[in-house]
Amino acid sequence: MTSTTNFLELANKGIQGLQPYEPGKPIETLARELNLNPDEIVKLASNENPLGASPKVLTAIQAAAQELTRYPDGSGHRLKAALAAKYQLQPENFTLGNGSNDLLDLIGRCWLEAGRNAVYSQYAFAVYPITTQAQGAEHKQVAAVNWGHNLAAMAEAVDAATSVVFLANPNNPTGTSFSHNELVTFLQQVPSRVLVVLDEAYTEFVTRDDHPKALELLAEYPNLIICRTLAKAYGLAGLRLGYAISSPEIAEVLNRIRQPFNVNSLALEAGLAALEDRDYLEQTVALNNRGKQQLEAAFNQLGLNFIPSQGNFICVEIENAAQVNTGLLTKGVIVRPLAGYQMPNHLRVSIGTEAENARFIEALTQVLPD
């Protein structure tokens, strides 16, 4: 049945100008297209954890599956208690999300609307413009320096209509980062009525030693919201679980619009198990550091520039990246083209296992133009 009504025209103004988020190509899709076995495909496109889920998480999920007919604990009581103990804060400082994207969306819905604006950086995570646009708020995108946030210019861009600033540290897709002192200087410059959203999706992978100790800044800056996720270093991308750390006052506002059961029961139990599995986290970080060296060495050997990364992915500079991406796909290797980020000469590759990285390097060597 087709309709002559233009439902897009009838949608909210902000939604009309929205382009959907482009996720990495799923393994199954490429396997179907190439008529390959999914096992033969290497996916390094979505910054997922190459270790596979922690066995402790799998055990927790099996136990939780016995209770699938019950609604989850909508307050996330035990998980928030565990987070509070981990960070020496109170459960009231936490808001749980169906992935941290859920939290970014909740923040937009609480504090952005037509007549207000959000400040974020060029090349910053795509969800910030989407959230801003969906609310009908104005965009203030600030030009990047060396692919990273120009915090001084971002502080200057804040005006009377700014209600939210989005910062990603490290940033996805560029892997750039800023230091503790740079963050403090920024917070000092921004009025306390402006919410500063510090998206730390990759914080566990950071190796620089002046990485912000953001939790220590919460008491002094009650307008700070730290967003974290269990999708990356904790390996739970498929379960959707993230959390925000903020003043109780901010958490209370978020809680007003949060769906009562936004985090499912398996994710709640898996999250508890994942937070306790320190070995898994250590192995993840060690694997990432080795893989980063492996990829950087290969890029150097191939004479390719890359943006130094503090995350679990690297942006490599390749002329005609779209064509090279197509070549990689035909070899069963999925990475992320960045034309949507206005970076047509880069590919973002997630750091995988040693074998996955080697497969990618081999395929890249074959498809690079001479």
Ligand SMILES: *Cc1c(COP(=O)(O)O)cnc(C)c1O
């Ligand atoms: C992956 C990512 C997230 C979070 O993703 P969820 O899966 O929704 O938890 C948030 N911010 C950035 C910058 C990311 O790259």
